[in-house]
Amino acid sequence: MNDLAPLLTPEGRALLDTVRDTAPADELAVATRLRREHPAELVSAALGQARLRQRAAVKFGAEDAGRMFFTPNGVEQSTRASVATYRAQRLRELGVTSVADLCSGIGGDAIALARAGIRVLAVDHDPLTAAAARANADALGLAGLIEVREADVTDIDTAPYDAVFVDPARRSSGRGRIFDPEAYSPPLSWAIDTALRAPHAALKIAPGIPHETVPAEAEAEWISDGGDVKEAVLWFGTAPGAVRATLLPGPRTLLGRGLANPGVRPLGRYLYEPDGAVIRAHLVAEVAEDLEGGLIDATIAYITADELRATPYATAYEITDQLPFSVKKLKALLREREVGILTVKKRGSAVEPEELRRKVLPKPYGARSATVFLTRVAGAPTMLVGAPA
Missing domain, CATH: 1.10.10 (Arc Repressor Mutant, subunit A)
Structure with a gap:
């Protein structure tokens, strides 16, 4: 149907x-x-x-x-409510009272905006998707703040609105996920041109967008929720050239300070795994400076330090062992430590965690737990064994 x-x-x-x-x-x-x-x-x-x-x-x-009412694509592509709520609150704090929500989908962002007290024009070209957005506004009691229009977003006059929000389609029915921003629908260049004509704008983009493609007029923000990177947003009318990583719930926001890449230092007692939003935003140096730490390898986003310090932007592990990569040695160590629960993480290693887990822990050796990092230390393939600090 x-x-x-x-x-x-x-x-x-x-x-x-x-x-x-x-x-x-x-x-x-x-x-x-x-x-x-x-x-x-x-x-x-x-x-x-x-x-x-x-x-x-x-x-x-x-x-x-x-x-609510959904389409299969609407479930797959809509923004998580926690992220949409955070973004809507930022717009509200900027003084925005009306938004043209272009490529609105089934209305997830429009709902968050309306609940923040913002009047929304939600536009989508697909009749079924627009119908779902209209039904959702009605079902949640927000029809008075959300106008749904079935139209081509490139035909919309955004001048009457305080802000523009654009969420271009980044998937194709025939090709799957789209990585080229100019292959978005509409293209990113069109979205940027539209944003530059508005007092404020937010463009939702894939978190893997190359930093060099971010326009100078934009502030770039990477957002994670519960440790999973959800999206990047280009903000216009805020702080041109600024970079930030925001972690939800919270929110907790780390602002870039323009630091050079941190140096490599010997492995200390603690290993810090930065949040994915921090890594995507290229703000590992800011976290390393706050922790008085350095990298374990010039190409690996793991920070090491001698002291344990609280930070919302990275998870800390106490390292007990450093081994060259060896399945036999790791298996013997786990047996000696009576480990029955093993978490395997990797960065800079071609080994698949699940494959290693099957080899080194064919059966539980006891009730203790451990975390193994498959990585490189100063260029050498290395296994680090530890536990959350």
Whole structure:
């Protein structure tokens, strides 16, 4: 079913409530029973929507997801609610009261903006996606703040709005994920031109964007949530040339200070693993300076230091052993330490963690846990053994 309208009727909504918690294994039996009383196409659509809502709960929370309407692409590509809320709050703090949300999808960002008290024009060219955004605004009681328009974003006059938000499509049905910013839909160059004409703007982009492609007029921010890097944002009308890494929940924000790359030093007692947003933002040097530490290798984003210091921007591990790469030696060490739970991390190593885990810990040797880092120290393949500090 390529139309949400039947699901928005009283019969459709009642059916959605009926199938809300249907487990995948029970779908066939539930569908067979319900088709005796409802059209088969409506039953299939309701079960499909229930499945999408269950998947979307991770991003939107069970309460909101249980009331919203989704498309498969909408679940996959929409912004996590925590990230959208943070971004909306930043715009609110800039004094923004209205936003043209271009490429709005099923309305995840528009919802966060409206909940921040910002009036939103949500634009998407796909009829089903626009219908989902309209239904979501209504379902969450935000229709008074969100206008949904089915249109080509390049035809929209953004002049009446305080800010522009653009989330270009970065996936293609035929090619999968798109890495070339000029292959985004719309292209990044168009989004930047549009942003430069607005008092404020935020462009959501892939976190792997090369730093050299960030325009001089933009502030670049990398955002992680729960340790996972979610996106990068180019801000206009804020602090041109600034770089920041923001960690959620919090938020905690690390601002770049223009430091040179930290030097390499001998391995100390502690190893610090910077958050992914810090690494993507090229702010490892700022964290190393705060920790009075250095790198274990010029090409590896692990920081080492002699003292344990609290920082939200890196996870600390106490290192007990440093070994040249050797499956036999590591297996013997784990047996000696009575390790039964092993976490394997890697940076600068071609060895797959799961493969190593199977080789060195074919069975638990005891109840203790350990963390092994597969990496390089001063250019040499090395295994570091330790535990969270």
